[in-house]
Amino acid sequence: MTDAQQSSAWDGALAELGARDAVAILCRGLADAVQAAPRPPSRACLRLGGASIEVEWPQLADPATMPATMPGMMPPPAEEAAQEPTGHVVRAELVGTFYRQPEPGAKPFVEVGDIVEPDQQVAIVEAMKLMNPVVVDVGGRVTKILVDDAEGVEYDQPLIVIDQEADE
Known part of the structure; x- marks a missing residue:
């Protein structure tokens, strides 16, 4: 059949x-x-x-790395340090997909080390086919980008860290 x-x-x-x-x-x-x-x-x-x-x-x-008390089970996840990044954290204002550039193949809005100004767009979060700009409210140097391009983000998730003291 x-x-x-x-x-x-x-x-x-x-x-x-x-x-x-x-x-x-x-x-x-x-x-x-x-x-x-x-x-x-x-x-x-x-x-x-x-x-x-x-x-x-x-x-x-890998069974060789498993504790004897947990045969066939996955090991517990490693405890991650729940530390807040140092600096001003730009957070997601809605649930959606994070994009670092305005369109595929384009230059990213910002890279680590770039200086940003208040009200500058640094990314996009797509939600329900709408492209929502991610805008910083402070100036400074981008020290970390915490989310990969095209990765799903949750409300209030940290996206980018800015060092306000490096505003030069």
């Missing part, structure tokens, strides 16, 4: 069950797969058309 024929057969069987019952069966299948696993998945996908369940688990760490 080809994939197309199998998908068509699944769709017919799902149609006979009704959408609510079909979704309940798929959800039970997903729950059973997750419960049988030794650790929680990193991603799960459930489709109704073609009746598909996809579950993805994070890659295991």
Whole structure:
């Protein structure tokens, strides 16, 4: 049986069950797969058309470096220093995608070491297909760019650090 024929057969069987019952069966299948696993998945996908369940688990760490008390489990994440960067921090004003340049292939708005003036645009955050300028409210030297280009950012996430004392 080809994939197309199998998908068509699944769709017919799902149609006979009704959408609510079909979704309940798929959800039970997903729950059973997750419960049988030794650790929680990193991603799960459930489709109704073609009746598909996809579950993805994070890659295991090297067993040689695992503590004996955690067989098959990933080691706990390393504690990161939750230090606020030194200097004036420019933060995301909305959730979206961070861009360092006005368009692909263009020169970035700023680089580390550049001097910026108050009200100067230093990046863009795209949200819902709208390009929102990231504007600094102080002058100084850019000391760190904390986000990679085209990376998703959260509200109030630090983006850029400016040393106000290096305003020359």
